[in-house]
Amino acid sequence: MKSQLFFFFCAATIGGAVALATLGQFFDSPASAFQRPFAGRAEAAVQGEPAIVEIRTSQRPNRVFSSEEQTNISVYEETKRSVVNIDTSTVVNLRWLGRSEEKTGSGSGWVLDKTGHIVTNYHVVAGSDIVTVTFGEGEAVPAEVIGTSAQNDIAVLKVNVDPQRLFPVTIGDSKSLRVGQKIFAIGNPFGLERTMTVGIVSSLDRSIKSKGGQPMRNLVQIDAALNQGNSGGPLLDSQGDLVGMNTAIASLTGENTGVGFAVPAKTILRVVPQLIEYGRFRSAWLGVDYFWKSDQGIGIAKVARGGPADKAGLQGLQAERQIVQFGNGQTAIVPKWNKESADIILQVDQTKIESLDDFQAVVESKDPGDSVDLIILRGGQTRSLTITLGEER
Numbered sequence: 001m002k003s004q005l006f007f008f009f010c011a012a013t014i015g016g017a018v019a020l021a022t023l024g025q026f027f028d029s030p031a032s033a034f035q036r037p038f039a040g041r042a043e044a045a046v047q048g049e050p051a052i053v054e055i056r057t058s059q060r061p062n063r064v065f066s067s068e069e070q071t072n073i074s075v076y077e078e079t080k081r082s083v084v085n086i087d088t089s090t091v092v093n094l095r096w097l098g099r100s101e102e103k104t105g106s107g108s109g110w111v112l113d114k115t116g117h118i119v120t121n122y123h124v125v126a127g128s129d130i131v132t133v134t135f136g137e138g139e140a141v142p143a144e145v146i147g148t149s150a151q152n153d154i155a156v157l158k159v160n161v162d163p164q165r166l167f168p169v170t171i172g173d174s175k176s177l178r179v180g181q182k183i184f185a186i187g188n189p190f191g192l193e194r195t196m197t198v199g200i201v202s203s204l205d206r207s208i209k210s211k212g213g214q215p216m217r218n219l220v221q222i223d224a225a226l227n228q229g230n231s232g233g234p235l236l237d238s239q240g241d242l243v244g245m246n247t248a249i250a251s252l253t254g255e256n257t258g259v260g261f262a263v264p265a266k267t268i269l270r271v272v273p274q275l276i277e278y279g280r281f282r283s284a285w286l287g288v289d290y291f292w293k294s295d296q297g298i299g300i301a302k303v304a305r306g307g308p309a310d311k312a313g314l315q316g317l318q319a320e321r322q323i324v325q326f327g328n329g330q331t332a333i334v335p336k337w338n339k340e341s342a343d344i345i346l347q348v349d350q351t352k353i354e355s356l357d358d359f360q361a362v363v364e365s366k367d368p369g370d371s372v373d374l375i376i377l378r379g380g381q382t383r384s385l386t387i388t389l390g391e392e393r
Contacts, residue, residue: 007208007209007248007249007250007261008228008248008249008250008251008254009121009123009153009210009211009231009247009248010107010189010226010227010228010229010230010231010246010248010249071182071238072184072196072198074240075184075196075236075238075239075240076184076186076196078240079169079186079234079236079240080136080186080194080196081135081136081167082110082167082169082234083108083109083110083136083186083187083188083193083194083233083234084108084109084110084111084118084133084134084135084136085106085107085108085109085133085134085188085191085193086106086107086108086109086118086120086124086125086132086133086134086143086157086232087104087105087106087131087132087134088104088105088106088107088124088125088128088130088131088132089102089103089104089128089129089130089132090102090103090104090105090127090128090129090130091103091129105124105128106124106188106191106229107120107121107124107125107187107188107229107230107231107232107233108120108124108186108187108188108229108230108231108232108233108246109124109133109157109232109233110169110232110233110234110242110245111166111167111168111169112156112168112169112272113166114163114166114168115163116158116159116160116161116163116166117146117156117157117158117276118143118156118157118158118159119154119155119156119157119232119245119268119272120155120157120231120232120245121153121154121155121231121232121245121247121263122148122149122150122152122153122154122155123153123210123211123231123247124231124232125145125148125155125157126148126150126155126211128145130142131143131144131145131157133157133159134193135161135165136193136194137165141159141160141161142159143157143158143159144157144158144159145157146158146275146276146279147272147274147275147276147279147280147281148275148279148280149271149274149275149280150210150212150214151210151212151214151216151281151283152216152263152267152271152281153210153211153216153247153263154245154263154267154268154271154272154275154281155275156272156275156276169234169236169241169242170240170241170242171241171242171265171268171269172237172239172241172242172243172265173243173265173266174220174243174244174264174265174266174267175266177201177204177220177237177243177264178201179200179201179202179203179204180200180201181200181201181237182198182200182237182238183198183199183200183201183222183224183235183236183237183243183244184196184197184198184224184235184236185197185198185199185224185225185226185230185233185234185235185236185246185260185262186233186234186236187226187229187230187231187232187233187234187246188229188230188233189225189226189227189228189230190227190228190229192229197224197225197226198224199222199223199224199225199258200222200223200224201220201221201222202221202222202223202259203220203221204218204220204221205217205218205219206218206219206220206221206261207219207357208248208250208261215357215360216247216261216263217361217364218264218266218267219247219261219262219263219264220235220243220244220261220262220263220264221259221260221261222235222246222260222261222262223258223259223260224260225258225260226246226249226256226260227255227256228254230246230260231246231247231248232245232247233246234246235262242265242268243262243264243265244262244263244264244265244268245262245263245268246260246261246262247261247262247263248260248261249261270367282367282368282391282392283364283368283391283392284363284364284366284367284368284370284389284390284391284392285307285308285363285368285389285390285391285392285393286307286308286309286363286372286387286389286390287303287304287307287308287309287310287311287314287390288300288301288302288303288304288309288314288316289301289302289303289304290316291356291359292317292339292342293355293356294339294344296344296346296377297344297345297346297347297353297354297377298344298345298353298355298356298358298359299317299339299342299344300314300315300316300317300342300343300344300345301316301317301342302316302317303315303316304393307390308387308388308389308390309387312385312387313385314343314376314387315341315342315343315378316343317338317339317341317342318338318341318342340379343376343377343378344376344377344378345359345374345375345376346375346376346377346382347374347375348363348372348373348374349362349372349373350373363389366389368389368390368391369388369389370388370389371387371388371389372386372387372389373385373386374386374387
């Protein structure tokens with residue numbers, strides 16, 4: 001049977017508590033294997049024979065850390081106060097049962113600035129009625145969701161606390177990341193606050209589907225352990241700079257498999273300012289509603305009236321009237337789409353377009369108001385034109 005790989009967006013559930021409780025029962029058991037080797041000595045002591053216990057202790061005056069350990073400790077000490085725990089509560093109305101039910105969840109987040117902005121994943125807070133942020137001191141404060149972008153899985157919260165309690169992270173440059181580079185993840189897996197794991201960058205520019213089915217591009221793949229509750233936590237480099245935000249794992253079971261994904265810092269820097277200013281991410285838009293696959297590129301099926309493509313004169317499919325006669329003698333007029341009349345996009349800003357995914361990757365890297373250079377095929381002839389992108393409706 002062929003196994004299917006799933007992407008788990010790691011907002012925590014209460015399942016981790018069950019596992020911890022089970023471990024506790026094991027260690028507390030009087031029949032535990034950890035107690036059996038000492039039973040003979042304990043009995044000898046009761047009978048009056050002296051128990052012989054040899055314990056070797058270190059005589060070193062100070063613990064000496066390796067350079068690698070010093071880096072790990074330095075990153076953690078510098079950034080641990082920037083990481084917060086996020087708890088959510090949602091009331092679900094079960095009408096058919098005549099009652100309501102509260103659903104809870106949790107994840108991680110990090111302090112953006114001294115004014116109280118907290119950044120986390122969209123899927124951590126999506127649909128929540130109440131959001132609470134807990135700082136390292138253990139004090140929980142209410143938070144307001146002020147902006148979200150489902151397509152980038154980013155959300156910005158706002159808390160009202162003393163600025164002296166806020167320790168913003170320093171955002172680094174994810175464009176300089178290299179495969180094999182050491183990275184650090186800090187979060188709250190299973191509610192275990194401010195847990196750090198260490199790994200490397202496994203790959204760059206990965207694409208997966210978000211919870212809503214939208215493509216998420218340019219993700220950083222890592223092998224540092226991520227579990228439920230790590231979502232929204234910072235991904236850090238050896239300098240303690242944030243280079244990404246942990247968002248998902250690839251797993252068959254929902255547990256860590258060493259294949260995790262993080263939203264890169266370059267995406268965060270592009271999206272978060274808009275979420276703070278507008279409450280949403282203003283996506284760039286060419287003004288084409290539908291495309292069709294062509295052997296040369298992607299064909300334009302329908303141009304949105306009044307949109308950028310329409311103003312630039314791009315053409316979609318044109319319908320021709322066709323009379324169809326049925327076997328019973330009846331006839332009907334049906335449209336026949338003429339592909340010869342439609343423009344085909346071959347290139348956008350020096351990027352060859354072979355699929356809709358190629359096209360979307362280029363446009364999504366732009367902002368409304370940016371201009372793009374297109375090369376299109378019309379009637380067997382190539383043409384060049386420049387279009388100013390609008391905002392997606």
